[in-house]
Amino acid sequence: MIFSVMASGTTCRLLQRRLSSTVAAATATRPSMAELRGRRSEVFGREQARQRALYPRIEKIEVQLHGPGLDGTTLIMNKGLSTPLSCAKHLTEFHVTDSAVAMVDGELWSLHRPLTRSCSLSLHSFRDADPALVNQAYWRSCASLLGQVMETSFKDDFLVELLSAPELPVTSGAFCHDVVLDPQLDSWLPTEESLRSLSRGAQQLIHQNLVWEPLEVAPPVALEVFSHSRFKQEEVEKMAAESPQGNVTLYRCGDHVLLSAGPLVARTGLCNQYEVTAVHSLGSGPGGLQRRVQGLSLPLQLQAHHTVWRKLRARAEKQVGVPVAPEASPPPPDAPTPISDPTPSATPSV
The missing domain is CATH 3.30.980.10 (Threonyl-trna Synthetase; Chain A, domain 2)
Structure with missing residues (x-):
């Protein structure tokens, strides 16, 4: 009986060590969050460079500006390279620092998205009459x-x-x-x-x-x-x-x-x-x-x-009114105790 108990305890310890080794191996093979971010940014940069290479020859486009004090202003910009922010830099520092988004031919447009055709452009900020x-x-x-x-x-x-x-x-x-x-x-x-x-x-x-x-x-x-x-x-x-x-x-x-x-x-x-x-x-x-x-x-x-x-x-602080997933079932009695500090000292401590 004593041998049986000892054998059982030894088996349990062996199983725990094997499980720990399996978890450690899985953790070692999966990419870290930093590696994932690096890979995603690399693919983004590669595609960005490919798209920019589609415009090897500089072509000019006309951008008609609209807005307070800008109506009737026309800028000659570079197709596929110039952005609404590029246009803002031809105006004043106020337009560069205050603008949040642009409107291009009636379509909401990022300030950093290249312009690919002659168009009308207006710059918008939080100070707009209708923001x-x-x-x-x-x-x-x-x-x-x-x-x-x-x-x-x-x-x-x-x-x-x-x-x-x-x-x-x-x-x-x-x-x-x-x-x-x-x-x-x-x-x-x-x-x-x-x-x-x-x-x-x-x-x-x-x-x-x-x-x-x-x-x-x-x-x-x-x-x-x-x-x-x-x-x-x-x-x-x-x-x-x-x-x-x-x-x-x-x-x-x-x-x-x-x-x-x-x-x-x-x-x-x-x-x-x-x-x-x-x-x-x-x-x-x-x-x-x-x-x-x-x-x-x-x-x-x-x-x-x-x-x-x-x-x-x-x-x-109140939960916003959007569809939510079903409520989780109550944790079992032997649920692990709360983790108090999952973050490194080099980053914000959560």
Whole structure:
């Protein structure tokens, strides 16, 4: 009987060692988040260079400007190379720093997207009499920034799967991004300090004044970019099916590449007050435990008194009214204890 018990204990230890070795081997073979970002940025850069090479000979186009004090102004620009921001640089410093998006022949356009034909152009900022389209692009950009923060704030050996960033009106009170964290973090419970740490991560990206570079690509290119994300590949196929041209638009911010359903503002520096306000559990989904991360922000040109900001923040803490996944079942009695610090000291501590 004693031998049997000892043998059982030895077998258990051997099985534990084998399991640990298997997990360690799987972790060693899978690419880290830094490697994934590097690969995605590399594919983006390669396709960007290929598209620019399609215009080996400089051709001129006429850009008719519209807006206060600009009606009747015509600029001669370079086809496939010049952008709305290039046009703004021919005007004043105010147009360069204040503009958030452009309108090209009635279509909302990123400031960094090249112009490929003669067209009419107007520049738009948060000071417009009707800033609805600019505000929506800003809200979408803030949600994209939130996804970037979530992907870069944890230790590199924790995988973070970015799901969708639901299109929400500014009147919803918060923007959001859905994510699935590494299974090792399923028991992680965000604290106020965690939210402050994520907010500091966003502020770091804002202070870097990074450009949101747009690139319209065919689905195969986007599928290569997101070859390690089944969810993103499905999102690519869905967006391509809904696009009249059958293409999708990628954006690169630093080394972070993302999909977007619409234009983003020119740069992260246009954000000012920015806080990550809440992390809500959406329950179990196909990829694991899904969470909805929410935030609140105001652009550089608009600022709120701290008392008003506190009221806005309290509203932004409540889960926004968008479809959610079924609630997760209660954790078993032997569920692991919460992880308190999954992030490295070199990055914001969550």
